[in-house]
Amino acid sequence: MHSSTAEKAQFDPLKQQLESTFGYHQFRDGQEDIMQAAMQGRDSLVLMPTGGGKSLCYQLPAICGDGLTLVISPLLSLMQDQVEALKALDISAATLHSGVSSQESMATMQGLQSGDIKLLYVSPERVLQPTFIERLQTLKLNFIAVDEAHCISQWGHDFRPEYGKLGVLRNYLPNVPFMALTATADSATQHDIIERLCLREPLVHRSSFDRPNIRYVVQEKYKPLKQVRDYVKKQKGAAGIIYCGSRKKTEELSESLQQAGVRAAPYHAGIEHQIKESTLRQFLRDDIDVVVATVAFGMGINKPNIRFVIHFDIPRSVESYYQETGRAGRDGLPAEAVMLYDPRDAQWIRRMIEDQENEQRRLVEAQKFSAMQAMAEAQTCRRLVVLNYFNEYSDKECGNCDLCLDPPQRYDGLEDAQKALSCVYRVGQQFGINHVVEVLRGSKAQRVLELGHDQLSTYGLGKSETQEHWFSVLRQLIHRGLILQDIRRFAALQLTDAARPVLKGEVPLELAKPRIELTATKTRITDRGDYNKILFRRLRKLRKDIADRDQVPPFVVFSDAALVEMCVHYPTTAKDMLEINGVGEVKLARYGNEFMQAVEAFLSGASERQLFNG
Template identity: 80%
Template sequence: MLAKNAEVSDQSQHNQDLIAKLKQQLQRVFGYTSFRDGQLDVMLNALQGRDTLVLMPTGGGKSLCYQLPALCHEGLTVVISPLLSLMQDQVEALQAMGISAATLHSGLSSETALATLQQLQRQQIKVLYVSPERALQPSFIQRLQEYQPGFIAIDEAHCISQWGHDFRPEYGQLGQLRQYLPNVPFMALTATADAATQHDIMERLQLQQPYCHRSSFDRPNIRYVVQEKFKPLKQIKDYVKKQKGSAGIIYCGSRKKTEEISESLQQAGIKAAPYHAKLEHALKESTLRQFLRDDIDVVVATIAFGMGINKPNIRFVVHFDIPRSIESYYQETGRAGRDGLPAEALMLFDPRDAQWIQRMIEEQDNEHRRLVEKQKFAAMQAMAEAQTCRRLVLLNYFNEFTDKECGNCDLCLDPPQRFDALEDAQKALSCVYRVGQQFGIAHIVEVLRGSKNQRVLELKHDQLSTYGIGQEQSHEYWFSILRQLIHRGLIVQDIRRFAALQLTEAARSVLRGEVTLELAKPRINLTATRNSITDRGDYNKVLFRRLRKLRKDIADRDGVPPFVVFSDASLVEMCIDYPTSDADMLAISGVGQVKLERYGAEFIDAINHFLNGASERQLFNG
């Protein structure tokens, strides 16, 4: 009994020593004073030699779960990552903090790869990033057996699963490493994985009684907004202009749209570039590099631009087209605001887009896959059409049940107002009937508003009794009314006849005035996005812009992405606390000893210069 108590006491003391060491390195190297939810438990289990499965949302702090423990044990930490650009970005960030990190993959020159292997031989590398192909090479496995790493981290672990994303076959074979390294603990990390995918990850990697951590799916700093798609190109341009040069991604459903929208933004003076799978590799790499280094503000992309984007200061993600599942929506919107500062996810929604996707799903040959995709898209469509808090819909989908509204989505900030819509509905339904139920929404709106465009005049629709009866309202207003009538089942769109509107039996009683009808007041203006996202928050915006420029100048000088110098979150804190000494600067989150030595003096000088200038202005004005 005494021996057992002593063993428990020793273990407890060992844990306390590990916690103290982790906290010390967290502050000294990374410049943080506290752990995020779940990080400490994951790290302790890894350092104690236990397999771990980590589910944390994008921006939840997954990377720190293996980077910090790497500094607290003697051996090498190996990180298997799917994307070369992501590996390079993380290596640059670690090196900026004074951590000896390197990468091995097929894209390196033979000289660079040989130099890295020699550093490994001399035990001069603490964290090594490798591609899955390299990790499975017999010669590399032999080296790992020789080095016996402290642990192996596998990022984007959902790619291992047959239920995860379609990906390189080598990812699914990583479990083979277990037979060669039976005593080395594995850490699998991913942002999203349902129960089936989690089970598959554990089975394929042969994780042995792993410690599993599952963080909340909630990203409270992201504001979810849905706007009806009326004049999409104009809506996009107006929205991006409001963001004043902040970084953003616009997701589109086709390659053609990425190029059209990108060109339109460029013509409006916005630094934008397209990204899709068919572009030349060199062009894609150049676009990504320019985006990471703040030389491009907006990337207009298909889903080919996604996993592994290591840019914490993306302020907005726009969906020009509705995604096919909430999982995709969550992952793509999750690329915004990884630094914890305010961010926004805007989706433009047109029910016709939904019908097009439904038709594509119906063309699937595999019946099981077709049913799964239909269910997933139905959930996505329900979120787009929701009249209650969008975050509730999102979290409940991931079985994180809550009934508390978030206060940070368009429906919470600007709740839909109801009004007596019988007269407007009668005008719209009558117009659909008068044109012979053979035309789509756009044409109906033109007739209602009394348009003199050529097609209306050629068809003699200017002679109809419904011509111009809705001219007092805007195009957007009537688009919204007609869509709501579709949602209510009073009108259907015939996909086979170019989405022509047709009345249903239910429309008869509305036309006769035999029922009452309430609709939501059309949401023409986006109150949730009236101002730039960077305008939110109580900090000095003028100083922030100056520090941001200084950071860009330093990053260009050193050949690294700006966030490697300091994150936006660190700059915002500087614009609140005004650090003017080394001690003050070390108190800023994200400023460790190495970064203080490398960059601290220039930022302190800039802050002092700003404060002195402010004092002089006050004296002059006084």
């Protein structure tokens, strides 16, 4: 048999299971090679963006093999979600962690011994227990998949000590191949993963880091509670995550959204475990629309229909930003990543980094944060900045970020800059941005009058412009290095040497007009013209009813992407239904009739206008 024929024969079961079990008609870039490596007993390091199909890389060879596949994952909720989704496809999967009852654990152990379980999800803490390692040595292991593998690295942005010790498994299971998977890893982290897991000549697959369906937007942080509240209300019930830098902010913002009628809840490490679990469950089941969280929330969250991610505060690295924004749009449909940026936040983070005792770690963190700040302050395509950071170089603008869609308008800003710089100087370089703006606009605030700043020559010089305008001008002058914010002195503004030629009018200066409102997206991000919106709403409601009946998250029934396809192709037969991506034989048998009936009912009652215009 020719090698190509042999390969084809070998991959027939993979292709067959891809279609019949998962309902997909073709592999994504790199998936087939990664699966082949696993089935041939070869180690691999898989770098794929969130939503790029990482889970399938180990799930498909697991069900095609005749032994057990062990999946090491950092979050109990993620393990539970994946097991639920696999069981819905009639795949024998189980999980072992601290939240599992002793009765369930015993049944799982028996299932392992009898060879009935195909995929077992465990936490790094559980897998390192000596008794568990002894048990693993008695089982037929296909391979071990290590998810969120960047946690292994000392340079990973979510360093977790137990992950760093997983390499010891090689001593006890020398012949079992490893598959390490992550959505974010720079070259130092990749090298660290290979070294710490003792990967032997691994296949290294690196997908493009580009997520073209996610729109990147950065806006000036001016009145953040109002900015976020107005934005979320425009989304009309779409699912989203808002990341905040402190627990207190998550609670304040969550309460503000609730008062505005948004189904929102806070999530942080200080909240009682049961409440956090309930919040996560409600979010996954579409009973809560928005979770306001610290970074404690979301790593590996298995919810494909998140339509927006907002960063209330700037993250500490591009890796963190990429990982967190990547939780939006995992179903491939349009999504948006919005960041509110204030240079003062950046100053505070730099101060915290400087307090780091480990010098090597301090240097790495400072370097990572500089790259993040550069992205926030960019005046060119944001996607290019992100992709370049991951060594994916391109000079073609993306057309789907705020700067591409709505390039900043420029104007001759010399006079405005001179007014702003003069005012900083006149108040003695001892006050922050708010006070300088109040003086410029001629405010009669008590503090301005008490200090006698209403007597200054710059008082009221800028009263013809809005507060937002002057905030933007001062921030741009900070970005350009004409002004420093002294964090040690309550963010007081101080002039640098670079301000002198501007004050004297010796150099020209162009500034960008301020961008305060979140208006880059004029319509809801989920609005697209190529599917029927009325039918989509009906199918979404049907999916929710079925999910509640079966006590599973709605995406376990069908993804939003599958529903959108149904609203384009109107499937009314089993053959039509199997053409929809994400509809395999198990889901066809379980849910197909109800959805086909809903489509038929819609078609019989729909006018031509409803059908084509939605």
